[in-house]
Amino acid sequence: MxxxxxxxxxxxxxxxxxxxxxxxxxxxxxxxxxxxxxxxxxxxxxxxxxxxxxxxxxxxxxxxxxxxxxxxxxxxxxxxxxxxxxxxxxxxxxxxxxxxxxxxxxxxxxxxxxxxxxxxxxxxxxxxxxxxxxxxxxxxxxxxxxxxxxxxxxxxxxxxxxxxxxxxxxxxxxxxxxxxxxxxxxxxxxxxxxxxxxxxxxxxxxxxxxxxxxxxxxxxCPAADATKQDIVASKGSDLLMVSSMQRSTPHQFARELETLYRNGESSENNEKRISAIGGVSTSMLHGKLDEGIVSVNTAIDLxxxxxxxxxxxxxxxxxxxxx
Ligand SMILES: Cc1cc2nc3c(=O)[nH]c(=O)nc-3n(C[C@H](O)[C@H](O)[C@H](O)COP(=O)(O)O)c2cc1C
Structure with a gap:
């Protein structure tokens, strides 16, 4: 080409x-x-x-x-x-x-x-x-x-x-x-x-x-090594919708948000929870995977x-x- x-x-x-x-x-x-x-x-x-x-x-x-x-x-x-x-x-x-x-x-x-x-x-x-x-x-x-x-x-x-x-x-x-x-x-x-x-x-x-x-x-990429390894290890089928706006690999905080969202919590409130912990900085930059969300695309198996x-x-x- x-x-x-x-x-x-x-x-x-x-x-x-x-x-x-x-x-x-x-x-x-x-x-x-x-x-x-x-x-x-x-x-x-x-x-x-x-x-x-x-x-x-x-x-x-x-x-x-x-x-x-x-x-x-x-x-x-x-x-x-x-x-x-x-x-x-x-x-x-x-x-x-x-x-x-x-x-x-x-x-x-x-x-x-x-x-x-x-x-x-x-x-x-x-x-x-x-x-x-x-x-x-x-x-x-x-x-x-x-x-x-x-x-x-x-x-x-x-x-x-x-x-x-x-x-x-x-x-x-x-x-x-x-x-x-x-x-x-x-x-x-x-x-x-x-x-x-x-x-x-x-x-x-x-x-x-x-x-x-x-x-x-x-x-x-300045993302934490733990985040990079998480992406390498995760599968698209493991991803959780934590609001209508974002998905995450499955870790503790993301699981909690997903449960709330599935049970009727609004996307807006879950997004506020994510903002309150500094967006994706906690998990993706600092590598505290259980304390934040790891936002990725659906094709991570590749x-x-x-x-x-x-x-x-x-x-x-x-x-x-x-x-
Ligand atoms: C962790 C993460 C943070 C993002 N933050 C921003 C952002 O601050 N501004 C923006 O315009 N897009 C942001 N995006 C969206 C990307 O610019 C882009 O649209 C998306 O990553 C492309 O899809 P892909 O992840 O499947 O390659 C973000 C994407 C990811 C994965």
């Missing part, structure tokens, strides 16, 4: 693979490893943090520091994740993140949430590349994002790790649906852990893949080894590597 396509052209990268933003478990070293291996790394919102920030000012400072570290580790393109609140609303944490990123010269943003016209305009006014990911994707939202300046769209299937779409539409269904609704290139996300997933994504019309869970089990980011990229991108 040809190495270059519209996505590699727009992003200025070698292979059509982007490492997904993942809240507590991205930092400068990890993102640089992906970018230096020919993909694009994306700093998540808690980039390099070990503890909860005291407020938006501290978030801005921390993000600025991490981006400076990242720029010292790579000259290749990388992106910053940015949460977009509903149109007409603002978010102080998101604004602080954006200002810090712009201050450090960041040129690529992966936005997540809803189409927020003012924030999307701001990104484009700064001549940045805008990659939009609607949490619950739909043709209408994708077209709206395109109309408001998105350069690329990520179509995420229900199979994904992290906060899952609320329409329960799998990757096989959502990718071609979104491809048919926009003229800009689409990246596929959700359950892509090996080369078969990559080939399927391209067969469905995607022009790149956006990969989270597979990269957690990499040497450079992850059998922790490898370097470069090895993962070479495996997944084998069709794009000229021999």
């Amino acid at each position: 040809k190495t270059e396509n519209r996505v590699t052209d727009i992003l200025g990268i070698q292979y059509p693979i982007v490492q997904a933003a993942m809240s507590w478990i991205t930092d400068a070293k990890f993102v640089a490893a992906v970018s230096n291996a020919g993909g694009m790394g994306v700093l998540g919102p808690h980039a390099g943090h070990n503890t909860s920030p005291s407020g938006p000012d501290e978030v801005g400072k921390r993000i600025g520091n991490e981006i400076r570290k990242l720029k010292a580790l790579t000259e290749k393109p990388f992106a910053m994740n940015l949460y977009l609140p509903e149109d007409g609303h603002s978010d102080k944490y998101s604004e602080a993140t954006f200002e810090a990123a712009i201050g450090e010269g960041v040129k690529y943003f992966v936005t997540v949430g809803s189409v927020n016209k003012a924030m999307m305009k701001e990104i484009k006014d700064h001549n940045c590349i805008l990659i939009h990911r609607e949490v619950t994707p739909s043709p209408k939202a994708a077209k709206m994002a395109e109309d408001h300046g998105a350069d690329l769209i990520i179509a995420t299937g229900y199979d994904e790790g992290g906060w899952i779409p609320q329409n329960k539409i799998g990757t096989f269904s959502i990718v071609p649906t979104i491809v048919d609704s926009v003229s800009i290139p689409v990246m596929a996300a959700g359950g892509i852990n090996d080369i078969r997933g990559v080939r399927a994504a391209f067969a469905l019309g995607a022009e790149a893949v956006y990969i989270g869970t597979r990269f957690i089990a990499s040497e450079e 992850i059998t080894e922790v490898k370097s980011c470069k090895e993962i990229i070479h495996e997944l991108m084998a069709d794009f590597i000229e021999s």
Whole structure:
């Protein structure tokens, strides 16, 4: 297959693979490893943090520091994740993140949430590349994002790790649906852990893949070793729904949440319980598996080894590597 396509052209990268933003478990070293291996790394919102920030000012400072570290580790393109609140609303944490990123010269943003016209305009006014990911994707939202300046769209299937779409539409269904609704290139996300997933994504019309869970089990990801080994050992059939938003590998806290949810507790209350313990930081960053949740995709049976980011990229991108 040809190495270059519209996505590699727009992003200025070698292979059509982007490492997904993942809240507590991205930092400068990890993102640089992906970018230096020919993909694009994306700093998540808690980039390099070990503890909860005291407020938006501290978030801005921390993000600025991490981006400076990242720029010292790579000259290749990388992106910053940015949460977009509903149109007409603002978010102080998101604004602080954006200002810090712009201050450090960041040129690529992966936005997540809803189409927020003012924030999307701001990104484009700064001549940045805008990659939009609607949490619950739909043709209408994708077209709206395109109309408001998105350069690329990520179509995420229900199979994904992290906060899952609320329409329960799998990757096989959502990718071609979104491809048919926009003229800009689409990246596929959700359950892509090996080369078969990559080939399927391209067969469905995607022009790149956006990969989270597979990269957690990499040497450079700041997730705890216990978390990486948990992913290697767990099976998709073991996963528990802890709310309508997230699934987890089965450990004590996740079992408690799953029992509550199955017995009628609202997703909102369980999400509050997860936020109260610092989101996925307790389990995924600090490795206390019984005290938090380990949020992963449904295809984890395919992850059998922790490898370097470069090895993962070479495996997944084998069709794009000229021999
Ligand atoms: C542990 C974890 C944390 C995540 N946190 C974020 C986040 O902070 N922001 C975001 O836009 N997406 C987040 N995601 C979603 C990913 O960006 C991406 O959509 C997803 O991982 C792709 O599916 P995959 O895990 O099947 O590869 C997270 C995913 C995981 C697994």
